[in-house]
Amino acid sequence: MARKINLILLGAPGAGKGTQAEIISEKYSIPAISTGAIIRAAIASGSEMGKKVKEYTDRGDLVPDEVVIEIIKERLSKEDCKGGFILDGFPRTVPQAEALERLGVEITDVISIEVSDEDIMDRMSGRRVCRACGATFHVKYKPSPNGETCRCGEPLTRRADDDPEVVASRLNVYHDQTEPLKKFYDERGKLKIVIGQEKLEDTTRLTAEALEG
Template structure:
C-alpha cells in the first residue's frame, strides 16, 4: 500500500530530521515546497514558468499556481509508492485543493504526522545559536557550548554574535506566524481522522520510534 503523508510541525520541531528518517526507511520522495518550485522552474513546466513570473517580481505565488505545481509533482512516477509532503498545504484552501487532487490522482492521504513541541522549548532551541565572529564556527547555548567559556574551539577567538533571524523577537514572530497558520490545519486533519500527533520534545530517536510506530500501524 502506498504511504501518502504530510509532515507538520513548527520551526525547530525537528521535521527535517524525521523527514530524512522516513525517506530512508520507506523509500518515498520527500517533497518540500521550495524544492518543488525550484524543480518546476528548472524544468520550465507550465506551472513553473507561471511561478517564476511572480517570484521574479518578488510577489507571493498564488494558490492556484502552487496547487498546480504540487499536482504536477504528485503525478510523477516516483510517487507511486507514496510521498512525504512538507510545507504544503499551508492554508485550508490548499488543504481542500490537495484533497481534490489526491482524489483525482487516486493517491489518498494515509496520515498527517504533526511533530508537537511547546513553543517555549522551540524558542530556546531557535534562539540558542551563536557564531564566532572570527572564523564563523557555530555554537548553541543548550547543545554545543565552547569547551572553554567565551573562547572559540576552532580559532581561539573571543567575539561572538547572533544572526538577526536567531534573535528572540524574530523567532517569536516566526513562531507566532506559523502557529496561526498551522492551528486550523491541525483541526482540519483531526476532523478527518488523519492526524497523528507525536511529542517532539524527546530525544530524536524516541521521536522517530513514535513516528515509525504510527507508519507501521497504517
C-alpha cells in the same frame, strides 16, 4: 507488502519535521517533498511554471496558492511518488488542504510533531553559525569551546531567521494559519500527534510508532 504511505508532516518551524521527513523517506524509500525545495527546483529548471514562480520570488512576494498547488500536483504525478510520498511544508492552510482534496490526492496519514513555543524559542534563538567556516553551534546544547568565538577564531553570529522576534512571528503564523489543519485532518480520521522529544532518536521512535501503530 507494507501499506502505501502518503504522509503529511505538520509542525511548527523548529519542531524538527524536516529531519523526520528525511528519516521516514530513507526508511520507506519514498520521496520527501519540501515545498521550498520544489519551488527552487522549478525556478532552476527554467520551465514556463518556473518562470512564473520566479516573477513572484524576484519581487519578494509569496507564491500564490494556485501556483504552488500546480507545482505540487506536477511533482506528485512523477513516477517516484507512485509508492508513496511525504509532504513537508504543504499544505500550510486549510484552503490548500481543500485544494489538495479537490485534486484527488489521497492522504493516508498526517503526523503533527508538537514542541512547545518555549522550547522552540530556546532551540532556535540559541543557534550560532560561523560565517567563515560554516560550523554550527548552540549556546546551550552544543556550545563552542571558545564561547562566542568559533574554533577557527571567527566570531559566531545568529542567522536572521533565528532572531527571537522572527521566530515568534513565524510561530504566530503557524498557530493562526497552519494549526487549524489538525482539526481538518482529525475530522477525516488521519491525524496522529507526536510529542517532540529532546533526543532526536526518541522523536524518531514515536513517529515510527505513529505510522505503524
